[in-house]
Amino acid sequence: MSEEKMEFTLSSSSTLVRKVKQLCSTAVITAGLLTAHGASADAILHAFNWTYDDVASKAQEIADLGYKKVLVSPAYKSSGSEWWARYQPQDLRIIHSPLGDTTDFKEMIRALKSKGIETYADIVFNHMANESWKHPDLDYPGEAVLADYEADLPYYNSIKLFGDLSNGFVSGGDFHPAGCISDWSNPGDVQYWRLCGGSGDSGLPDLEPNNWVVSQQQEYLRALKNLGVTGFRVDAAKHMNNYHINSVFSDEIKTAVHVFGEIITSGGAGDTSYDSFLAPYLNGTSHSAYDFPLFASMRSAFAIGGSMNKLVDPGAYGQALPGSRAVTFSITHDIPTNQGFRYQIMAETDEYLANAYIMGRDGGLPMIYSDHNESNDGSRWVDLYKRSDVKGMLKFHNAAQGSGMQVMANNDCIILFKRDHIGVVGINKCTDGQDIWVDTSVNNLWWYKNYRDTLDSSDVQNISSRWHKFYLPGRQAKMWLME
Incomplete structure (x- = not known):
């Protein structure tokens, strides 16, 4: 500008x-x-990879700091201690992972709600866990897990969200054919084939949005809503077509909940990744999304040689999402934990300035990320949620709510x-x-x-x-x- x-x-x-x-x-x-003038834009704490017990124990502190919503990591059956294992679902019918089980999840929601805080859940509907070494026939959760259920049926039934745990959840006919994404600029390729890790990795089995898959995913969302979840972050939304997204998120399910998708782009209007993926998602659904266009505008403005003039009204020329559909941020978990996105990490002082911008401006729901050093960046985002400057930003943000x-x-x-x-x-x-x-x-x-x-x-x-x-x-x- x-x-x-x-x-x-x-x-x-x-x-x-x-x-x-x-x-x-x-x-x-x-x-x-x-x-x-925007509607309510309550700040979200992304409690990335926190156990549900830990979130519950900090409910009072989180409320005192001024957060109104907490986004927690995926709640279903998954195994493995690594953070990325939470994004490889084995079964949506129960909550059972190193972060806790259904009972822990319920108690966390209760603790947060008692302090006036909403619970948002991260969901993964594009794929199931990569377990080709375990059950190549693509039966989930697999014979071994079903045997575990049978061995302690009273417990597993007590944490069941829906369904019949004596049977499998999905099987081979519920997936696209095996094959890895080869053309990352082609939406059809990205939305049909698998996310693979290279070196012969067979990838994450990509779900076919047939009637059974959609019905089971809807049952899962209904169950979480019944527990008190009021928001959903759709992981890997870039890899799902709008037909799948709109089929799952019926009007009934969308009622009284906030849905936003994760579609990583390098910029806003005019950027290939935006035009090919985020724009069609916004045009084809009623959901919100991470405001990667604004994030790119901030990175450009704060960079050496950049201009703060870009932040006067970036939405006017397509470099920020409309406030009513934006979740704003200075960092998300995908950026530091994935080698391909680490180039987007801002210098620490720039990130601090970016937080002040998103917490001070009118437009979007600002999100503050806080982890346990899963990215091995020197504990940079550990306890960020309660850092003194962030606390001051929250105070300003909450006081300015509803002001032009x-x-x-x-x-x-x-x-x-x-x-x-x-x-x-x-x-x-x-x-x-x-x-x-x-x-x-x-x-x-x-x-x-x-x-x-x-x-x-x-x-x-x-x-x-x-x-x-x-x-x-x-x-x-x-x-x-x-x-």
Whole structure:
């Protein structure tokens, strides 16, 4: 986006006027440039690979921090201690994995609900576990697991979600033919063939969306809804066609739940991955999605040589999803844990600035990711959910809910925007600090009120004149909230 400059004409000929005009050469003062009012956008904690007991035990802490929703890892039968094993379902009819069983899952939902927090579940409907070495006939959960069920039937029936555990769940006729994806730019290829790991790996058996498969997946969703789940993250949605997605998510199942898909792209409109996969998904369903276009816009803006002008209104030119259908983020579990996506990891300071942007802006449901160092990145995202800066961002975000957003200043280095009169967010990606003068009368900021930075409580702005200077330190974010 080209930088626009505006001249302000004041009746006064004071030195302040000259100072403001000088500042306009570096900081664009654009009162009311972007105005938007969105619905509730409660922050989501992605408790990646947390046990259900651990989530339950932290329910009070999570509530106190200001999260309103928690996304947990897939709840069904899976085995193996590795994080990726959670994304290889063996049976949807019970919850039984290293993260806990159905009883643990129920208790977690109860604990979260008692604190006013919703539970979102990660689901995998594209494929089943890669167990060709175990049962090449594609019978799931397989004879060995069915024998385990039979040996302790009272227990397994007590954690059953639906179905008859004396029989199998799906069999060979419920899958596409074996074969690995070869053309990753071709949606038909990506949605029909298997995800394979190379070196002769036969891949994850790709489910055929026939009547039986769809009915069983619907039973699973109904069971989770009955337990109290209010949101679903659709893993590998890129690998499912819209017919499958829309067949499973009937109007009945979608009622009173939030559904969003994981479709990784390199950008927004004009990017091949967006045009081939995410755009058709958005056009063909009513669901939300991870806002990878906005993520790409942030990576570009915060990068060396990038411009913060890109973040003024990226949705206006297809570089961000509509707020009502966006789940915004600075990192997802797919990025650091998959070699092919690690190029998208931002520098730590850039990621901090990106969090301030998504938590300060109006539009989308912001998600904060927190893991147990599954990616071996030096515990970078361990306990991120409760880091002091994130806590301050949550405070600002929750207080600004329902308030409009207006950009007041922007240039290559900074963006300064307000949430009506409730608060002001300033982000400076560059190393040098900048003074930004704002006409408070045009921008309707309230006088004689303290605006305290939720990231640094010692920084208090008290507006007492028409022109007010906001100082944005280098490589920092400010989130001033009116007291």
